[in-house]
Amino acid sequence: MKKTLSLLLLLFLMNTVRAQRQNTYFFKNNGRQVTLRDSADFIRIIQEPDPGSTHFKLKEYYTDGTEKVAGYISRIFPLVYEGSYRTFNQQGKRMDSVYYLHGKITGQASYYYPDGQLRELREYPAPQVESNSGQEMAPPPKSKLIYWADSTGKVLVRAGNGYFIKTYQKGEKDEFTVEGQYANGYKTGEWKMKSLSGNDQYKEFFEDGKMQKGERVKDGNTYVYTQETEKPEFESGLKDLYKYIGKGLRYPADAVEKGISGTVGLSFVVEKDGQVTDLLVSNSVYPSLDQEAFRILKNCPKWKPGKEHGIPVRVRYNLPVTFSFGR
Structure with missing residues (x-):
């Protein structure tokens, strides 16, 4: 049984x-x-x-x-x-x-x-x-840093307080050291970064985790900024990006005939000069819908590039493009 x-x-x-x-x-x-x-x-x-x-x-x-x-x-x-x-x-x-x-x-x-x-x-x-x-x-x-230890296991920040120092390598070309004080989980006072080669360095000033100002000198050029990082942005804003897509998008006839709708996922890189490159379909719905979403983004105007510590950087961006009969 x-x-x-x-x-x-x-x-x-x-x-x-x-x-x-x-x-x-x-x-x-x-x-x-x-x-x-x-x-x-x-x-x-x-x-x-x-x-x-x-x-x-x-x-x-x-x-x-x-x-x-x-x-x-x-x-x-x-x-x-x-x-x-x-x-x-x-x-x-x-x-x-x-x-x-x-x-x-x-x-x-x-x-x-x-x-x-x-x-x-x-x-x-x-x-x-x-x-x-x-x-x-x-x-x-912002998030609060509670604990941080270096790769040897040495604890540098405990209960949100301590002096943070980290050395890292970027690519194969240079080594960088970043250091500064944490208090109650947030960056405070002067933070600085310097490359081993000496051609890249910055100083940033914080109060309770909020940056007040930053100045970076790289390859002899000086950059002044107030944010550690800035995301890429369509030149006239996200709302206008969707207006641009909505105005230029053409619903493929074969998808209309078969009643196919859905959201195509696009992934692309915004280059340092704002150009859109390396465009690919990350979520496929139907061949003609994928192709149309790809076309509209491939021909879009330049973006404002993302920035890290005052200078433009390459950033990968993900964007959904929805095809709907109620659109």
């Missing part, structure tokens, strides 16, 4: 797993979706929510089968992360462990060195929600 009950239970569990449909996708590391497993750098599996849940299970694997990502999402494209989220390197070592709410990191987050040693702990604010409308508001744009 016990054997019969065990067999029935096993069959029930197997049927339950089968009932939870899942989709498998193949991706390159630059975010481009490919059709063949042999062409992929990693594999993404999205499984339908468990009974009573609204969140999809998200799993990613390196091509050798090693786990890369484990988490949950509330939307498939673009991915909106929810709840516990962990990443691993190809050696199976944990790289980070964070918690998401409405696609934004909240609460305490842990980050690790490639050997699995704890590097830092950060505290992120919770997304704020308007009580009347239920609409999410942007959270404060």
Whole structure:
């Protein structure tokens, strides 16, 4: 009798797993979706929510089968992360462990060195929600550093206080040292960076984590700024970008005839001069829709480039383009 009950239970569990449909996708590391497993750098599996849940299970694997990502999402494209989220390197070592709410990191987050040693702990604010409308508001744009240790295990920041110093290499050309004081989890006072070659350095001044001013000298040129980083931006703003897309987009006749709609994901690089390059489809819907989304972005005007510490840098940007019959 016990054997019969065990067999029935096993069959029930197997049927339950089968009932939870899942989709498998193949991706390159630059975010481009490919059709063949042999062409992929990693594999993404999205499984339908468990009974009573609204969140999809998200799993990613390196091509050798090693786990890369484990988490949950509330939307498939673009991915909106929810709840516990962990990443691993190809050696199976944990790289980070964070918690998401409405696609934004909240609460305490842990980050690790490639050997699995704890590097830092950060505290992120919770997304704020308007009580009347239920609409999410942007959270404060800063996190608190709680703990930081160098690669030897020496703790430099504890309980949000300490003197931070880090030396790193950028590419194969130069070495940089960044240093400054943390107080109550935030940068304070003077922070400075200097390259080993001496051709790149900056000084930045902070109060409670907010930059007051920065000055950078690189290759003999001086840059004055008030933000550590600036995202790329369409020359006249995001609203005008969608106006540009809406005005120029043509719904392909074959997609109209077949009633096909959906959101095409595009990924591209905004160069230092604002040019859009390396454009690719990261989420495919239908060939003609993919091609039309690609066309409209390929011909778009220049953007304002992203900046780091006052100077333009190359930044990869992701953009959804929606085709809808109610558009």
